[in-house]
Amino acid sequence: ETGVTQTPRHLVMGMTNKKSLKCEQHLGHNAMYWYKQSAKKPLELMFVYSLEERVENNSVPSRFSPECPNSSHLFLHLHTLQPEDSALYLCASSQDTGRANIQYFGAGTRLSVL
Amino acid sequence: AQSVTQLDSQVPVFEEAPVELRCNYSSSVSVYLFWYVQYPNQGLQLLLKYLSGSTLVKGINGFEAEFNKSQTSFHLRKPSVHISDTAEYFCAVKSWDGQNFVFGPGTRLSVLP
Numbered sequence: 001e002t003g004v005t006q007t008p009r010h011l012v013m014g015m016t017n018k019k020s021l022k023c024e025q026h027l028g029h030n031a032m033y034w035y036k037q038s039a040k041k042p043l044e045l046m047f048v049y050s051l052e053e054r055v056e057n058n059s060v061p062s063r064f065s066p067e068c069p070n071s072s073h074l075f076l077h078l079h080t081l082q083p084e085d086s087a088l089y090l091c092a093s094s095q096d097t098g099r100a101n102i103q104y105f106g107a108g109t110r111l112s113v114l
Numbered sequence: 115a116q117s118v119t120q121l122d123s124q125v126p127v128f129e130e131a132p133v134e135l136r137c138n139y140s141s142s143v144s145v146y147l148f149w150y151v152q153y154p155n156q157g158l159q160l161l162l163k164y165l166s167g168s169t170l171v172k173g174i175n176g177f178e179a180e181f182n183k184s185q186t187s188f189h190l191r192k193p194s195v196h197i198s199d200t201a202e203y204f205c206a207v208k209s210w211d212g213q214n215f216v217f218g219p220g221t222r223l224s225v226l227p
Contacts, residue, residue, distance in 0.1 A: 002157065002159065004157070006157075040219075041219070042118075042216075042217050042218060042219045042220070043158075043204065043217040045215065090157055090158065092157075092158075102148075102160055102163065103160075103215070104160075105150075105157035105158040105159070106157045107155070107156050107157040108156075108157050
């Protein structure tokens with residue numbers, strides 16, 4: 001148990017659906033992250049939030065929309081996804097975005113887009 | 115910007131044998147180095163980290179890694195592996211200012227009975 005909880009663990013959706021991924025951290029951290037893990041590819045950083053402000057957006061398509069209502073919760077809203085968006089989506093948190101801070105990861109949401 | 119290379123995508127090894135998982139990085143600035151482990155159907159868990167000081171770093175589950183600045187390497191070792199060590203292992207590099215955090219492609223360690 002890392003203190004970072006992601007729901008749902010598995011999600012199957014059609015290309016026209018709208019769904020949301022949820023991440024909650026119980027560590028008192030101020031920074032939260034979304035990563036995409038695809039087969040045979042390195043982990044890709046998607047979004048970074050620090051104190052509920054988005055500080056990094058790595059050229060992610062607009063069909064992915066993050067939301068950070070407070071420092072403990074992070075959402076990833078999904079709409080009109082493509083089959084190539086199927087992947088494991090990992091959430092992480094850290095004390096802040098400072099240099100030596102360790103990121104703690106959730107177990108991920110396995111997303112399948114049909 | 116940093117980059118991370120993990121030369122072996124898969125490493126099969128018999129139980130109780132030693133193992134080394136290789137990690138090389140490139141960076142124009144000083145870095146911090148990390149190894150994470152991902153067990154099946156789970157997220158990433160920190161194994162160990164090098165921030166400064168002794169170049170030999172000990173982590174959880176009997177793993178250790180050695181930072182070699184001249185060779186820009188941070189290889190992970192364990193003297194005797196168990197079946198339960200079967201997992202994917204990721205090397206990661208963060209720039210000294212914390213602005214870039216890059217993961218390697220991962221090495222799948224399979225421990226055979």
